[in-house]
Amino acid sequence: EKMEPSIVIIGAGLSGFSAAARLIENNFTNLIVLEAEDRIGGRVHSVKYFEGNFIDNGAQWIHGEKDNIIYQIAHKYFDFGSTAFDQVDQTFLLSNGSKPDQNTCRKVLEIAYKILEDDDDEMEDYEGSLGSFMLKKIYEKLNEPQYKKINRQLIPVILNSIESDINGYYGSKSWFNISAKLDAKYDEAKGNQHLTWKKKGFITVFDFITKKAFGKSNYLDIQNKVQLNKKVVNIKYDSNEVMITTSDGTKYFANHVIFTASLGVLKKYHRSLFNPNLPQYKITAIEKNAFGAVGKFFIEFEKPFWSLDRDSFVAYSFLWNEAEKKEAIRDNREWLFSISGFFIVDQYPNLLEAFLGGEKIDEFEKISNEKLIDDCVWMFEKFLGNSIAKPKLIQRTKWLNNENFLGTYSYVSVDAYKFNVGPKDLAKTLKNSDDKPIVLFAGEATDLKFPSYAHGAVTSGYRAAHEIIDYYIEDD
Numbered sequence: 001e002k003m004e005p006s007i008v009i010i011g012a013g014l015s016g017f018s019a020a021a022r023l024i025e026n027n028f029t030n031l032i033v034l035e036a037e038d039r040i041g042g043r044v045h046s047v048k049y050f051e052g053n054f055i056d057n058g059a060q061w062i063h064g065e066k067d068n069i070i071y072q073i074a075h076k077y078f079d080f081g082s083t084a085f086d087q088v089d090q091t092f093l094l095s096n097g098s099k100p101d102q103n104t105c106r107k108v109l110e111i112a113y114k115i116l117e118d119d120d121d122e123m124e125d126y127e128g129s130l131g132s133f134m135l136k137k138i139y140e141k142l143n144e145p146q147y148k149k150i151n152r153q154l155i156p157v158i159l160n161s162i163e164s165d166i167n168g169y170y171g172s173k174s175w176f177n178i179s180a181k182l183d184a185k186y187d188e189a190k191g192n193q194h195l196t197w198k199k200k201g202f203i204t205v206f207d208f209i210t211k212k213a214f215g216k217s218n219y220l221d222i223q224n225k226v227q228l229n230k231k232v233v234n235i236k237y238d239s240n241e242v243m244i245t246t247s248d249g250t251k252y253f254a255n256h257v258i259f260t261a262s263l264g265v266l267k268k269y270h271r272s273l274f275n276p277n278l279p280q281y282k283i284t285a286i287e288k289n290a291f292g293a294v295g296k297f298f299i300e301f302e303k304p305f306w307s308l309d310r311d312s313f314v315a316y317s318f319l320w321n322e323a324e325k326k327e328a329i330r331d332n333r334e335w336l337f338s339i340s341g342f343f344i345v346d347q348y349p350n351l352l353e354a355f356l357g358g359e360k361i362d363e364f365e366k367i368s369n370e371k372l373i374d375d376c377v378w379m380f381e382k383f384l385g386n387s388i389a390k391p392k393l394i395q396r397t398k399w400l401n402n403e404n405f406l407g408t409y410s411y412v413s414v415d416a417y418k419f420n421v422g423p424k425d426l427a428k429t430l431k432n433s434d435d436k437p438i439v440l441f442a443g444e445a446t447d448l449k450f451p452s453y454a455h456g457a458v459t460s461g462y463r464a465a466h467e468i469i470d471y472y473i474e475d476d
């Protein structure tokens with residue numbers, strides 16, 4: 001019995017699949033993957049745009065090459081696309097329809113992104129938020145003689161747009177919630193930050209996890225172990241065994257369970273999910289680590305009105321003046337403030353993709369498709385200063401209000417720093433007195449090196465699998 005332990009993996013996302021792959025490769029085949037949704041993939045969700053062509057509601061870019069396990073597994077076999085661009089190359093528009101001085105906007109952005117890149121040492125010593133650190137450093141810089149000529153009037157609106165970009169990146173509601181110190185501790189994987197799976201979509205990564213991409217001979221049949229529409233509602237554990245109950249009343253018994261559902265799910269449901277309750281250090285980590293939310297939508301225009309030459313157009317960045325802000329608030333269009341920009345989409349010249357961050361994600365998710373498009377047209381016409389043809393809504397995300405996710409990804413918060421909690425506490429396994437791992441935790445938020453990213457989810461799954469494998473190997 002000791003050689004064929006039974007294992008239940010909760011969640012058929014990247015971390016669950018990666019854990020299953022490693023276990024099967026090591027001949028631990030007595031396993032089941034329980035998935036609440038009616039599909040595999042989790043926060044990787046490629047949806048059909050038209051026949052054979054996909055767009056991504058979830059993870060979209062491979063962020064980095066060196067140390068990025070996804071890039072490392074796939075790059076010899078897959079010809080990635082790229083939408084890499086410099087933040088400063090965005091096209092800046094003002095809400096009154098005038099075009100602000102692009103050089104001024106670029107200069108301020110350049111200053112901001114240079115601080116983010118180069119001031120890691122100082123950031124690591126800074127106790128406050130990323131927002132206050134950035135404001136302090138940006139104003140220090142702007143007061144240097146070489147920037148004296150910069151038009152001061154534009155600065156506050158540009159700063160709003162920088163904060164919006166940052167909230168879109170982290171999923172934070174405000175940049176004052178992000179810990180500067182913790183952020184400085186994590187290095188991104190080096191290399192191109194915007195590699196794409198082209199029209200095949202991010203879901204292609206699963207063919208590499210299962211080795212399907214390498215041909216039939218050593219393909220790991222994980223799909224066969226997955227049970228869809230199985231929402232786990234309770235995990236009862238003792239020193240020997242785990243009993244897992246799904247919402248349809250089915251019970252599963254296992255020697256080990258690997259829990260991979262999001263930190264958002266844990267925050268809301270850990271008390272009803274785990275019996276007995278999780279240890280206090282784990283609860284504190286769940287409560288104090290932050291789980292954010294971003295939004296995206298894709299709109300299709302019959303005819304692009306932006307330049308298709310990448311050297312002259314990559315994205316629109318909207319700078320709101322007070323007057324149009326007031327108008328938007330009056331007309332109930334406040335969710336528009338959370339749009340950090342409209343970007344070109346690899347392979348699809350007629351699409352623009354909006355990326356949203358900040359406080360209004362919930363509102364964005366709840367408005368109707370019609371209102372979404374109406375408000376967009378209103379905004380484009382304000383900022384461009386001319387009328388546009390009505391675009392078609394192709395896709396929109398609703399991660400925050402989906403009970404199986406309740407957000408998008410974790411980020412390093414001021415609270416996590418204050419309470420000294422991080423991925424290591426979320427990752428820590430519940431073991432019995434013989435050091436046998438019983439309840440294991442994987443998933444993006446538990447990765448020590450690349451939390452929040454898809455590649456972090458993969459390595460977290462491998463790590464959990466190895467904890468089980470090592471236990472049996474050491475014992476022999």
Ligand SMILES: Cc1cc2nc3c(=O)[nH]c(=O)nc-3n(C[C@H](O)[C@H](O)[C@H](O)COP(=O)(O)OP(=O)(O)OC[C@H]3O[C@@H](n4cnc5c(N)ncnc54)[C@H](O)[C@@H]3O)c2cc1C
Nearest residue numbers: 011013014015036042043059060061232261443444453454
């Ligand atoms: C909008 C968005 C954009 C992103 N962009 C990028 C990007 O460009 N690049 C990048 O590297 N990363 C990106 N990410 C992050 C990346 O998608 C995640 O880090 C990764 O997919 C998380 O995988 P996971 O296995 O940890 O979690 P999940 O994918 O969430 O897997 C957990 C699974 O558990 C299931 N589940 C939940 N509750 C239960 C339950 N009670 N019972 C059974 N099953 C349950 C869920 O349905 C889910 O399938 C993005 C994420 C989002 C949402």
